[in-house]
Amino acid sequence: MQATPTSARNKRWFACLLACTALLATRCSGGNVPTRDLGTDIDEVAATLIEQPLLHSTSIAVVYRGKEFIRHRGDMETGKPGPPTDATRYEIGSLSKTLAGTLMANAVLERKLGLDDDVRMYLDGAYPNLEYQGEPLRIRHLLSHTSGLPNMLPERVNTLLADFTDRRTPRDLNAVYAGYGKADFFRDLHAVEIHQSPGKEYAYSSAGTQLVAHILEVVYQRDYESLLRGFLRDAAAMTGARIRLSDAEAHQLAVGYHSDNPVPTTPMPQLPWGASGNVTASVPDMLNYLKFQLAGGPVVTESHRTLARFDAEFSIGYFWNIVSGDRLKGVYYAHHGGVPRSQCYIYILPRYDLGIFVITNQSGDQTAHAMEAAIDTLVERIAARENVGARDLSR
Template identity: 55%
Template sequence: MAQNSKPENTTIKIVIDSAANRMIKKPLIHSTSIVLVYQGKEFIGHYGELEKGKNNCPDNETIYEIGSLSKTFAGTLAAKAVCEKKLNIEDEVQKYLPQNYPNLKYGKQPLLVKHLLSHTSGIPNMLPFEANTILQNFTNHDTPAKINQLFKNYGQKDFLRDLHKVKIDTVPGYKYSYSSAGTQLLAFILEKVYKTKYEELLTNFIAKDIAMQNTKISLSNQEAKRLAVGYHSDNNVITSPMPQLPWGASGNMKSTIPDMAKYIKFQLKNNKIAAESHKTIVKFDDEFSIGYLWNIATDDKKLGTFYIHHGGVPRSQCYIYIIPKYDLGAFIITNQSGTNTAKVMEDTLNEIFEKITQTGNNG
């Protein structure tokens, strides 16, 4: 029987091209960008057209909205604060708040920072509360406009006001309940810890530690011209960008494919900060745990333990995978956001991983 050998670079590119070209033939999907980092080498591909019939393929200059992948950056910043002994995840959230929030506890159990990092706080997904009702009908064509209108004048003071109305209905630390609002609150805490605005804190960290120069929350007018257009659900009219949320930590980051390659390499190198961010905070079952806002798939038969996050806004969806067993990482994005988009991307990446790991090895 032939011994396993590492796949050749040309083979990897063919595998990616083949899977991506199949993906853009799926209903509603007409473009994708993919970066794969495998054993230190990066493979970048752009496919299709951002606007059907315009022949405008995305490229390395294209800026994408990466949605909730923003949360992994917030988690990494929290890990940095822990490594620098500026933050203890066992701290009570109340310690950092400007007013008293007696509602942020269940019985005698107060909310702790680790509950925000692990989506076990019991804080609802979104503040204001109305956003949760709107998002229940995500595929409705008027949903993006409703969300934009809701957040048009909704700032940090409004968030902190609405936080008083939150009711914690279960013991924190056990039940997984996804909370973008919890990540926004984490950003507020990081501002207090570092005495620096979150956006500045984030931009400085990723520029200095990861050399990501094209990743940010707010774009200049020139940068905004490079922002990918996108489509929501089965609507063939271009959708407006994601509205600015308070702090922007839960879903407002934008990035390019070369910058996401740098982020993957940073996570795979697993230095002190990355390693801290990958630590398990809560284990929910034998297959699923959570770290510093990283979803952790544990002991997968093929890929081992790996770190994953999905990002979605009304006009794009993406995935990031960090797979230490094979020194492998991937980021995929498409400028379409509907009910089947995530599944299409998962299938595409699984096809790529299957073929690479069949011929590859893990050292």
């Protein structure tokens, strides 16, 4: 799930990014290449990030031209000394969607299914509602958030998320999803109404990601989590990514804070498949994910392929936001993740052979903005190292 209403949030996010990077490019245009270690820059960015109101701690992973950095700063709990560590397990929220997209890209390359398949091919029973004026929902529509499905099922959750920072939201989410399983999801899916032609309009949908997980289970005849863990272990050396935790693993889960509540809150409730927002991982796991993304390869290349273009600057791949036209960053791939007690970002910037993952154990209406500023600062400093301002940035 996303931490705020997403269609509006994405518009604000991309507008902010473009404005910020224009300023950064101006400031970088005449600079000299710094000589100090990049790790020092990351330390400074992490320290500045946790100075923001309500932020307790942060972890940052960076891969830059083959060099790897992990930094942890702050204390997980107010008044209790104890920073996050490499063993800390974080809820990565909607970054989980990029993992589902990666699995779907692999399935497409293995010819297990096709992007233009009617999703009803993989559902039991009749779903005449999953079309609009004779045009069915197709797999590509799920991956590009153009299906017209609601953000969350059951639909009453969307009302709760409209006021995400209300202190009652975590409690109310837990109540809705207590005992909510796959049968409940399909019951609610039968009641969905599609009000627009699929493939035309962007409408963020975690429910669509859940449906992707179901389709993967059908074509591989395995449960989604075992598919995910097996692929990530073998392809990306991510051995610790999980959807459901054992008792021992649950003790590693980061404590976190919702909005301005000084009392730690509960984890994100379990969704039927967990593909849209229930993955947990350590920062070393996420560093390996950055390396996997930067290495390219057929699956990554397919997952980054544009499936829907909305304007000259914004398109969608296999759940990846693809941003172009940015003078400093070039074409890059990004995603935000948010649950009631953590938020994070992942950025893949091929221009610099650079991957950045930032996470904090607080989730409020200004958390994403603070992380965006941190990422912009890192990119600015790396661009200065490469003297980007003196080069032709049109490529």
